[in-house]
Amino acid sequence: MNAAPAIMDFPDRLSPMVVKELRQGLRTRLFGGVLLTLHMMLVLLTLMSGGAENAAVVSGWFDGIATLVLCIIMPLRGFSAVADELKSGTLDMLALTRLSAGRIIFGKWAAIASQSLLLMLSIMPYVVARFVFGGLDLFGEITALFYKWLIGVVIAAVIVALSTQRQFWLRAVVVFLPLMMGGCGAASFIMVSRMGGGMPPGTVFTVFTKSGGGSSTLLMGVGMAAWAIFFFLSLAATRIAPAASLLSVIKRSVNLVMLLSLLLLGWLTGSGADMSMMAAGVLSLLMMDALTERVNDVPSVYAAFYQRGWPGRVALWLLAPGWVTGLVYTALLVALVTVYVGWTRSVEEAKLVAVRAAGTWMIAALVQLFSTRKSRDLLPPFIIFWLFVNVVVATLGSLLLMPLAMRSNSAWFTCALPQLLPAGYAMAQPGDKAAFLDLGMLTACIWPAVLLIAAVFAWRHARGARQEGWRMIHGDQGGAAL
């Protein structure tokens, strides 16, 4: 028997998925190329930063390069992370190990975050060198670098979540559209600043404040980033988890706690107005997630709720996997945020939050009405409808709203589309605003109603699974009313 060489490069404590991804990732030409190029450029910039007269320009380029590497290049490594496994059939083999869907996804992300951290740490000596040569704000620079890494790993979580979609074009549109728009914005900014002549070209990349903000801002930023990472990774894990998985229970519970914490924090710190806007933004993401889960028809999933008595039966309506319970869950979240916004800001703004939520329900309703029965994952049609509706909104907005606004008329037609209504409301004549909002609210109610009807049918369709789940716990006693 020949002995295979022992393999002890990573300790047992590390997640197997992280070990795998690091072994692969650190060997790629991309990582090696980025590492070498980055250091060559940073050496040059550090040598150039000797003179005080060009310190600002060098600082701008330094920021730009670090931003490009940490916020764009490294996160983009997750672009095909899960899609490649799906295509090559290796995800099936991973699913048969003890690795849960959550650990698989986390491993993919953690490897990117670790490599990104490695690059960030390798930049540190150059920061210190520039501090020695040029007297820059060391703490501010390090904090800014940390923020870049933090934003980069959040973007990596978004991209890893997107990589669960097999369709390359869909991933490309969702990832590269904002990048292109950001690139165009940056290019315009450079041109304007050059024409003005007062701004060094590198400054355009200085996207983070050098001061780093206070410790509460840092804590808040880290907290929000941690939740965003959890949200996108759990969204991805749901897409690859087996049907019998109860991942939605953990996911929705954490998200509910997160939303309540935001609202509570706003109330405790007296910044309710700011928090309510943040909560409204978070709400739309939570709605997208909950409303794109397939209705579950695995009896053991329902049995897990039924075995916990009446609290379990109540929890089933909110936390069981599937978009039907997702509708109930999102209704609860919308009610919470609407009431809070009404309390901390104004009734009008609360109504606008409700209308925006109706816009998300509208997309979910369109998905239910028009997507094929074969589509196992509702997220791609949701994204497609979302993109389509927003293109329509942008087109209608530019073609119809502007002329009406110039003639000082209220654009009543915007009441028909929840996505258009906030813009229409903003341009409405002061005397029309109240009636405008009431009409908008009324028409927006159509969409949750449509979704509710679809939900009743879908819930009936899963009745057999619920009854089987009930029988697994309680035998043949009861369960007919499920």
Add this chain to the structure above:
Amino acid sequence: MSSSVSNSAPAHEMDRSQPAVVVEDLHRTFGALKAVDGVSFSIDHGRVVGFVGANGAGKTTTMRIMATLDSPGSGKVSMGGHNVVHHPAKVRRLLGWMPDSFGTYEHMTVLEYLDFYARALGFKGADRLRRIQEVMDFTDLTPLADRMSNKMSKGQTQRLCLGRALLHDPQILILDEPAAGLDPKARVELKNLIRILAQEGKTILISSHILSELGEMCDSLLFIDKGRIVHHGDAESMVRGTETAGETLVNVQIAGEPAKLIEWALTAPLIKIVEETKRGARLRIQAVDEDTLAGVLRRMIQDGLPVLDYHREERRLEDAFIDMLGQIDKNTFKAQPPEIRPQKNAEAAN
């Protein structure tokens, strides 16, 4: 190559009072397509069963459901006494799965590949290293330990995939087309490995298009057509079951182009072409008496065919399979339904 692979891996919970595999009235549809349409069968512990069917017959879908990778539309599937839907984690511990098509990983050596899966299956420290070594010895991968896993031949890749499937010493193996695309040497090696696994008492369900090999390796064969099991029995009963009385299979070789023989056979009475071969054809003659068979040879020579060889042949499993499909199309096939040993009450709790 080691003679055994069941050494240091942990034993897994398996109810031996139940059949190793029970599939009851399994259905699975994809849109309008009924991929699996009421499949039922059971497999006892330690049996090697071949799963045979044309492409699209429903083999892979059934196997994927058994492997907890897909959900049944309706029906029940239990592996080692555990329902695949209710207890997928327990089933996975008992199960080794080798899919028909799979990829390996870039930038990862054979050793690292097995190390990753061993970690993912819960092996730690020295146990992990020992288990990897056992599997590499069994599959003869030790000399390839430092080779990149995506730079290997098809046969080596298949051995790597089998090694991966064996890491946790599963009691049930599902092998979907393991010999597809392998050269003869690699096929023999794979067959030997499967034979050793069968001797160790593992329950194996194996699908393949190479029916002669399945006939040699398997205790019984399951034939599936259009999502339904149409026959369950050993290879011999399959060959006998599809035999048409009063027919003889004859292999003929001629000098020159075999097209001449085909042309002749198309017009000759009592003769059907089974398949064209490199130097002639296999023919089915509707006669069994030696005088008639000799008369056919005499006519061939009289008609100017340069016959080099003319001999009777035993029917092969492939012939039986093709005949069976033809008989199913004509509704003349007498199906032999699979024996199903229903699960005992313990399954109700599962």
